[in-house]
Amino acid sequence: MKNITIKTIYKQIAFGVIFLCLAVVGCQDKLEELHVDPSVFSPDENVLIPGMFSGMMQQGKTFKMDYAEYWNHGNFSGVLTYLQYQMRAYRTAYGYLKSESDVLANAVTDSNSSYYNSAQSFKELPTMEVILGKLEGEARIDAEVYIPLARIAYIYRFHRAVDLFDDVPYTETLKALEGNFYPKIESGLDVYRAMIADLKEYAETIPSLYSAMTDDGKSTFATQDIVFQGNIDKWVELATSLRLRFAVRIQAADETLSKSTIAEVLSSGNLPNEDLMIPAQPWVSNDRGHWKLGYSERDYAGFVTPFMWMQLDRDGNHKYDAGIDDPRLGVYMMPNRDGLYMTPSMNCDIGQKIFDKINGENGGAPAGGAYVAYNYFNGNLDDYLYYNSYSLWNPATLVRVIDDFPAFTYAEVKFLLAEAYLNGLASGDAAAEVEAGVLSSINYWYKINEGCTWSELDNFDAKNATKTAMLQPVRNDGDISAYAAKIAGEYASASDKMEVIHTQKWMNFLYHNPYEAWTEVRRTRYPKLATGYFGSTSMEPHLERYPYPGSLSSSNPDAYSEVVGKDNFTTPIFWVADTDKSKKYRGEYDQTVYTKYPGIPETYKGGVDDPDYQEALPSPLPD
Structure with a gap:
């Protein structure tokens, strides 16, 4: 045959x-x-x-992620940004991102x-x-x-x-x-x-x-x-x-x-x-697989978000502490030039002042450092690790690795069962499923990271040796198992158990399945994503759906007449419970939830008069 x-x-x-x-x-x-x-x-x-x-x-877009889709979503306006998987360093130039159409302008056109x-x-x-x-x-x-x-x-x-x-x-x-x-x-x-x-x-x-x-x-x-x-x-x-x-x-x-x-x-x-994994071949012939190339060309929007950092660095000291922090911290995040895990502010005013001061005093990038993105394919890894003040996603995990595509992860199966048991759809031990899901997710992302054979990981300047090694953290099975058990314990004692399940589910999907992540965020209203601020205005557009393609009204007017009332960004999909339709999936994180640099606290709402604002500068450039 x-x-x-x-x-x-x-x-x-x-x-x-x-x-x-x-x-x-x-x-x-x-x-x-x-x-x-x-x-x-x-x-x-x-x-x-x-x-x-x-x-x-x-x-494309079935068992294969494609270039154009990730080029669009990797922009400052796209699903990846809206889900707070990634961000561009906020400045006042981006204060217009307040409406639904602003946020998904490019992504919707393609998708x-x-x-x-x-x-x-x-x-x-x-x-x-x-x-x-x-x-x-x-x-x-x-x-x-x-x-x-x-x-x-x-x-x-x-x-x-x-x-x-x-x-x-x-x-x-x-x-x-x-x-x-x-x-x-x-x-x-x-x-x-x-x-x-x-x-x-x-x-x-x-x-x-x-x-x-x-x-x-x-x-x-x-x-x-x-x-x-x-x-x-x-x-x-x-x-x-x-x-x-x-x-x-x-x-x-x-x-x-x-x-x-x-x-x-x-x-x-x-x-x-x-x-359930699908081999990378034949659609990824080298380390510039289609979707990765599309994403990498938007490297300026590839900084890790404060909300993601909060879930990983549990004690907030910008370092990995076994037994406390999520073992995925180093797998997900690149260290900055000081070997620390740092994220930009989600306050446009604070971000602008840092940008102005750094560029004014240091002559701009790369000497300014704070806003230097790293081009995943054409950039110099040593330059990034030497200059950058903020953490991008770890390229050894996300881009510079030939990884298989997850048709369906075992972690998702476990989190689905946890929700089913929690809500009485079936009988079972939800906490055990949460633990199994977290364990599987951590091992899944470590396996991808460990599969990276990028030559730059072996060819680096001596000054960057420690930071380069951080891009492939050594797996510790004991720490991983202990952390999964810790999350299961937090689930058991949590007053809102759905939030625990879906925060972990959100952390598992990431770039391999952003649409499923967005669906679950909209359906459950979890996790409570952070809110950006422009002056006193909160930037928190609440998208529920995509509008219908513009061609539908002319190509099939009878069909369009039946759905015209839903041709918007704001009508919930049928799977949102009636009791949840008035809720939002963004939180007001007024408390000090992260610091840009050790000892310099910041709140999401801190404005230009914040007393800590004047000191919010990166550490001195290395000699």
């Missing part, structure tokens, strides 16, 4: 226009004029479907259309089904499994559309070959219900389909399945994990279905007991 390239597929099937027409945008005239009638197509048996499947798995039109990435699915119908015998047996697997991948990508927009088409998408070019809009809850049912069917079906395949068919499948390399059990685990995610997510809207689905998931025994 032979493999087939995507280029060969396109030569053998003249369905080019179908590729543009199977999403929600209609183009019926072109389709009727140009597409080849599949009823008269004679395929070369059992070579097209595997190749078409592998082609779909390589589409709202691509996720709403998720069917575009799976436009070959109906053609695959037509081809399958013309196969017989072993050729058909060896091809059948690819259809439900492609459907699982479609749901994996498509559910993000619901989480961003709420009401979207689902059951009538990918129906252009049946003459449906204008799929109906369905409620977000109904779409979730349908996806939960579909995933159950696929998880129950694919093991028998795989078992029936010939040895040659399984061999081809192992080659063409670039997601799990022919491991059908992992596909079942992925479908089951998604059902758990969906069931927990809909609890406020359909508690009955939530409980019954969780019961089925737990009784199935098909939840994973490790991270």
Whole structure:
């Protein structure tokens, strides 16, 4: 049995226009004029479907993060910034970031259309089904499994559309070959219900389909399945994990279905007991993988935020203290020039005064130091470690490492179960799940960091030896286990246990899955992210959703008329509980919560008259 390239597929099937027409945008005239009638197509048996499947798995934004998306989100206005995973050093020039459209201006332009039109990435699915119908015998047996697997991948990508927009088409998408070019809009809850049912069917079906395949068919499948390399059990685990995610997510809207689905998931025994990882190849050929290059080009917005620092450096002394601080502190953050973990202020007035003083007295960057970003690919690591006063994300963990993609982390499974047990959706030990989730998350990020073989980690100036070594902290399993147990203890005694669960969940997702993080922050209102300030004005736009793509009103006006009332940033998605809709997911951190430099306290609301303001300068530059 032979493999087939995507280029060969396109030569053998003249369905080019179908590729543009199977999403929600209609183009019926072109389709009727140009597409080849599949009823008269004679395929070369059992070579097209595997190749078409592998082609779909390589589409951007499904199992692959892409350059443009992270270039946009890595900007000062984007999901990564809004989630407070990263920040640009606040100055008065950024005081305009007060409204929803300000914050997500660039990111929305790229992402709202691509996720709403998720069917575009799976436009070959109906053609695959037509081809399958013309196969017989072993050729058909060896091809059948690819259809439900492609459907699982479609749901994996498509559910993000619901989480961003709420009401979207689902059951009538990918129906252009049946003459449906204008799929109906369905409620977000109904779409979730349908996806939960579909995933159950696929998880129950694919093991028998795989078992029936010939040895040659399984061999081809192992080659063409670039997601799990022919491991059908992992596909079942992925479908089951998604059902758990969906069931927990809909609890406020359909508690009955939530409980019954969780019961089925737990009784199935098909939840994973490790991270479900997808190999970096073929979409990352070197340490400039697409999304990392996009992110790295926005290095000026890559400083770690005060809120993240607060969760990591628990005693606030800017150093890692075993038994107190989160072991991920050094894995996540670069040290500054003093070997300390420092973050910029979220107060524009304070940030501006520091900027002005440093640049005025020291002649500007890099001598000024405080606002020097580090270009992850073209910059000099020694220069950053020598000059910079603030901590960026650790490049050995985030960028300069060829890491696999997490289709679903074991830590997320544990945190989902913790919430299910806490809220009475099932019976179990929530504290134990929190501990297992934290333990798994720390080990996950250490493993990525340890996999970095970046040459600059071995070639450094003597003055930076200690700081360079800090980029790959030595794992201590005892400290990691003790910290996970510590968080479980904090959970057990916490008055607000959901905050503990979702703060840890937020810390786990990070750059590998920012959309899931944003969904959970909006759904639960946790964690309580920090608030930025411009003078006396708080900068805390409260986004609930993406607006619909601008093309929807003209391409499918009937559908748009049903959702026009939700075409905004502020209407909550269906999974937000009624009791939470009036709550915000930002906190007023008035107390002294971090210091820019040892001994110099600062509050988020401290303004230009703050007595500590005058002393808020970095330590002297090294000789």
